[in-house]
Amino acid sequence: MNTLSCIAFAIFLLLLIVTRYRKSLPLRWNQHRAQHPGCNDIKRMTPYPAQPIKGRERYRVMMDVRRLDVANWLTVDKNYMDEHVVRSELLQTEKKKVIQCLPESYDACLEALEEVVDFLCQRFPNIFEQKCGSETVIHNNMTGETFTFGGEKRDVDPLEIAVRLTMEDLSILMKNEDDEYYLAASASLFPVGWTVQERIGWTISKLHNPVPLWHQQVANSVSKFLARLTPASPMERSNYFVEVKRPDEDLFEILYRPTSLSEDNPDPAPQDIVIRRERQTFRRLPRTGTIVFGVKTILTTLDELPMQELQNLAKEIKSWPEYVGEYKGREVWGAKALEFCEKKSQLYEQEKEKMGEV
Numbered sequence: 001m002n003t004l005s006c007i008a009f010a011i012f013l014l015l016l017i018v019t020r021y022r023k024s025l026p027l028r029w030n031q032h033r034a035q036h037p038g039c040n041d042i043k044r045m046t047p048y049p050a051q052p053i054k055g056r057e058r059y060r061v062m063m064d065v066r067r068l069d070v071a072n073w074l075t076v077d078k079n080y081m082d083e084h085v086v087r088s089e090l091l092q093t094e095k096k097k098v099i100q101c102l103p104e105s106y107d108a109c110l111e112a113l114e115e116v117v118d119f120l121c122q123r124f125p126n127i128f129e130q131k132c133g134s135e136t137v138i139h140n141n142m143t144g145e146t147f148t149f150g151g152e153k154r155d156v157d158p159l160e161i162a163v164r165l166t167m168e169d170l171s172i173l174m175k176n177e178d179d180e181y182y183l184a185a186s187a188s189l190f191p192v193g194w195t196v197q198e199r200i201g202w203t204i205s206k207l208h209n210p211v212p213l214w215h216q217q218v219a220n221s222v223s224k225f226l227a228r229l230t231p232a233s234p235m236e237r238s239n240y241f242v243e244v245k246r247p248d249e250d251l252f253e254i255l256y257r258p259t260s261l262s263e264d265n266p267d268p269a270p271q272d273i274v275i276r277r278e279r280q281t282f283r284r285l286p287r288t289g290t291i292v293f294g295v296k297t298i299l300t301t302l303d304e305l306p307m308q309e310l311q312n313l314a315k316e317i318k319s320w321p322e323y324v325g326e327y328k329g330r331e332v333w334g335a336k337a338l339e340f341c342e343k344k345s346q347l348y349e350q351e352k353e354k355m356g357e358v
């Protein structure tokens, strides 16, 4: 075979392979795109679901931790841009209240930022792109923002860059001389009833002082859990609060609740009662050995809850002892929420009966 016929044979083989696999190519490409959504796909993506409300009959403070779904440590969804606007405004107007980093936390914050950037660029490569040199440059295609960090650059707070990229609030937990974990750095933009300005440096135990039964029921387990966390065993848990909004309240006011859960709306409609869920994640950072704590806030109004969860919520509300109900603001929204649940359950049962008759 001369050279020419060799080349012709190679082209023929190539064509054969392309024709053979052409049908499957678009599918593979689509699958790839689905795994790596772009800016337009994001606008259709619902938030990563928090744990559903379980409907426990007896109130108990629970750790309720499970293995982290690592592919979704950080999430991006259709609310990204709206929440990004709120986050940027908070970092501009309320900076000291929403972000505090003690000096000893710098290396941990930098490591957390590196992890955040690596994760986002791998998970959402159509949205986040990085260039690594002596410094790292991260570009966000959705917001058009670019941040530079690392190398000699120490003028920008790494944790601030991290939370300008994520939908999650991020905190760094470090150990003090008594081997207790404390809040060494925190960017908590969507807090409920507290600010990092007043609580930075507090131990986990002191942070939870206002939580009824915390010390009696979970304090020890939480200490053990944090001590045992390794880089290979990241964990997550979910928490929910119920809050009331005024009908005219905007996203900024709903998400940023530094003083209290419930606004002044004595007669809330179901669409003004908000189930505020927090998906919390815990990861031990391998280099600094510190813990990065992530909190994603997900809002659902009462009328949007599926029937089963609504009934579970009603069960839990009724199970809270008086002082727990007081801490959770039940007197503001409890009666209305239970009334709504009762009515919806009745309608649901009637519908079921009708369907049974047909």
Ligand code: HEM
Pocket: 061, 062, 063, 065, 171, 173, 183, 192, 193, 194, 204, 207, 208, 210, 211, 218, 222, 225, 237, 239, 240, 241, 293, 328
């Ligand atoms: C496994 C670990 C943890 C558990 C089991 C836990 C559990 C809880 C619970 C049950 C509440 C009360 C919420 C409610 O039902 O109304 C709470 C509130 C709170 N948690 Fe945690 N938490 C954990 C980790 C953390 C961490 C790492 C931080 C650090 C920022 C934190 C900060 C807070 C704060 C600031 C509050 C509000 C307290 C207040 O009312 O002033 N938690 N937590």
